[in-house]
Amino acid sequence: MTDDIIEKARKVANQVGDFPPIPSVILESIKLLNDPSATVKTIQEQILLDQSLTAFILKVANSALYGVMKEVTTVSYAINLMGYNTTKSILTAYLSKNLYSTRGGKFIQNILWRHSISTAVLGKTIAEHLTMAAPLTPPTPEEVFIAGLLHDIGKGVLLKNKTDEFEKIIQLIYSDKKTSIQAEQEVLGFTHIEVGYLLMQNWRFSDKIIDTLIHHHNILGYNGNNLMTPVVSLANKSSHRLDYSFDKPEIELNELPVLHISEQTLMEIEKEAEEEIKNYLEIFG
Numbered sequence: 058m059t060d061d062i063i064e065k066a067r068k069v070a071n072q073v074g075d076f077p078p079i080p081s082v083i084l085e086s087i088k089l090l091n092d093p094s095a096t097v098k099t100i101q102e103q104i105l106l107d108q109s110l111t112a113f114i115l116k117v118a119n120s121a122l123y124g125v126m127k128e129v130t131t132v133s134y135a136i137n138l139m140g141y142n143t144t145k146s147i148l149t150a151y152l153s154k155n156l157y158s159t160r161g162g163k164f165i166q167n168i169l170w171r172h173s174i175s176t177a178v179l180g181k182t183i184a185e186h187l188t189m190a191a192p193l194t195p196p197t198p199e200e201v202f203i204a205g206l207l208h209d210i211g212k213g214v215l216l217k218n219k220t221d222e223f224e225k226i227i228q229l230i231y232s233d234k235k236t237s238i239q240a241e242q243e244v245l246g247f248t249h250i251e252v253g254y255l256l257m258q259n260w261r262f263s264d265k266i267i268d269t270l271i272h273h274h275n276i277l278g279y280n281g282n283n284l285m286t287p288v289v290s291l292a293n294k295s296s297h298r299l300d301y302s303f304d305k306p307e308i309e310l311n312e313l314p315v316l317h318i319s320e321q322t323l324m325e326i327e328k329e330a331e332e333e334i335k336n337y338l339e340i341f342g
Contacts, residue, residue: 066252069247073252076259079260087145090142090148091145100141101131114144118135118138121339123139146177150177153210154170156210157173159217160217165224169209172209173205174341175330176206176208176292176295176296178205178337179291179326183323183326184288187316193282196265204289205289205292205293208269214253225244226244269283287312287315295327298327
């Protein structure tokens with residue numbers, strides 16, 4: 058399955074259009090956040106190069122997510138408050154939101170973003186409930202949050218580069234009750250999976266995130282050992298169940314036995330995540 062998608066992605070690359078680059082400030086900031094020797098002062102200096110990103114970081118730090126009593130007025134304080142991993146997640150969210158907001162109608166933009174952030178939060182919450190035994194290593198909640206944000210990032214590229222076609226895809230999903238994969242294949246001859254793979258390769262994200270993106274619609278055909286994949290696949294379905302998506306809810310929850318989670322526990326996780334999803338959506342607008 059992976060080889061098929063990679064081969065197809067290469068064949069359709071010239072049909073997709075230009076891939077947006079990661080803004081240099083975000084790229085360098087993420088590199089620093091991945092470097093254990095990087096100081097908060099150094100990271101702050103990088104983030105301060107972008108006024109919009111600086112304002113956003115401070116907005117998140119002062120939001121209901123953290124409930125601080127005293128206003129956070131410096132990026133360094135915000136980084137210390139959130140930690141390096143969460144700051145990296147917030148930078149990725151900022152990057153994703155900007156891509157979803159480039160073209161197309163506001164309704165489509167909003168649904169894509171709501172699905173992205175809800176999948177990220179649900180995935181993080183699922184990861185926090187995992188009790189897997191060795192040799193399986195559960196992914197960290199922060200890893201899953203980022204993978205959840207990026208799992209449908211190919212749709213952002215399609216909305217930006219193939220706006221008219223993407224609007225036809227949405228019409229097919231609503232009028233003909235097709236899945237996004239079916240509608241994309243019918244209109245374009247390829248899907249957001251191949252496009253997302255190409256973008257993640259271009260942006261040099263980790264193999265684990267790319268693996269998750271490739272397989273989140275085909276968990277039954279997945280035989281790898283990256284537990285982030287079934288977690289994000291399940292979070293994606295949970296987002297559909299909570300109506301944060303164009304797609305209709307999927308009945309089969311094949312990820313549950315793999316992750317040792319009952320459907321009752323999943324319902325509790327969905328309820329637990331709802332408030333955080335609302336907080337993130339309020340922050341991002």
